[in-house]
Amino acid sequence: MYQAVHTIMCENPTKKMWDSYLYFESEPTTKAFLQQTYEKQNIPKSNVYAFHNASKFIYYIKQARQYYFSAAESDILVQPLLLYYGMVSLLKAYVLTRDPHYPSNTRVLQHGVTSRKIKRNYYSLAEDEVRVQKEGLLPYLYTFLSKEPLQEKYRLQDLLAIIPELQAAYQRLYKHASLTSVSLSSHRNFERLYTIFYLPDFVLDNVHLTYASFIHYLNRYNQGEAYFAASSLEAPRGIIRLEWHHPEKIHVTESGNGFENILFLHNYKGSFFYKTQAGKNHTIPEVVIHYMIMYVLGMLCRYETERWGEIVFSFMSEDMYMIQEFLTLSARKFPNLVYDLLLQERYIFYTE
Known part of the structure; x- marks a missing residue:
């Protein structure tokens, strides 16, 4: 859009x-x-x-x-x-x-x-x-x-x-979280167009999925040309490391539609959030x-x-x-x- x-x-x-x-x-x-x-x-x-x-x-x-x-x-x-x-x-x-x-x-x-x-x-x-x-x-x-x-x-x-x-x-x-903040890497790879980002590992427990299955889960909610991929590098304990790929955008902050995925939101300052609770209000x-x-x-x-x-x-x-x-x-x-x-x-x- x-x-x-x-x-x-x-x-x-x-x-x-x-x-x-x-x-x-x-x-x-x-x-x-x-x-x-x-x-x-x-x-x-x-x-x-x-x-x-x-x-x-x-x-x-x-x-x-x-x-x-x-x-x-x-x-x-x-x-x-x-x-x-x-x-x-x-x-x-x-x-x-x-x-x-x-x-x-x-x-x-x-x-x-x-x-x-x-x-x-x-x-x-x-x-x-x-x-x-x-x-x-x-x-x-x-x-x-x-x-x-x-x-x-x-x-x-x-x-x-x-x-x-x-x-x-x-x-x-209300004593529970419905969103969690996304940590973006500022690194830009001009040879390969992707953004590295991090999420707390409890997001896997929320959807009862392994790391590999979670990647497939995210890609089911894509709404554009972008897609998610697993990272080949290990993340520090307590977080998971993922990649966001787009055929034209070097970094997700350059995308007018953010992650192009309905599980992710952004605030008016440009910071991103992930929906920890899937539901009918997605779209x-x-x-x-x-x-x-x-x-x-x-x-x-x-x-x-x-x-x-x-x-x-x-x-x-x-x-x-x-x-x-x-x-x-x-x-x-x-x-x-x-x-x-x-x-x-x-x-x-x-x-x-």
């Missing part, structure tokens, strides 16, 4: 990311961008659609920016709602680049998800569920992101488990995960105001820790994820 990866060093990554969105707030550059995007998809009359959609696209971006900036200045009592509608505006901008007729009907303007009615006597964020509807923004967006079918419902703890930046908080709160794009979680939090603060107040202002709920971690992360990462989708390239805004 992503053609390249760019690392942009800056003093303030969040500001630099939003400043990069200014490219889309100019009518000439937006028209050119939309026309080029439509032409790549072989959409007829690309120039006409670009002309008609430019203003709509610009206002989606400007509205999203205002929602996010307002959320940054707002109390947590209303913050999830502002962030959610900021997400919606950004996703509408992306969908418009895939479908020049969007919205073609009112059904695609619905949320596309719903959450179960909250019981009055007890609430647990981890055990809450989000259900996917047949129509609406989420299922329509998903058609442009993945060919795998969406499940009927998702438990929030399972969604939180596959967000890399939340792993430390996840382990502390969910992270923008979809953020959207579903933020929908639940937004509905909580909008329709269950008293319950939401008890969660965020009392000392009785363990959910507050994870909620705050997620809100902080999503405010920074989600616009970055959509920016990557718009340009079909991965951008890492990073400070030392």
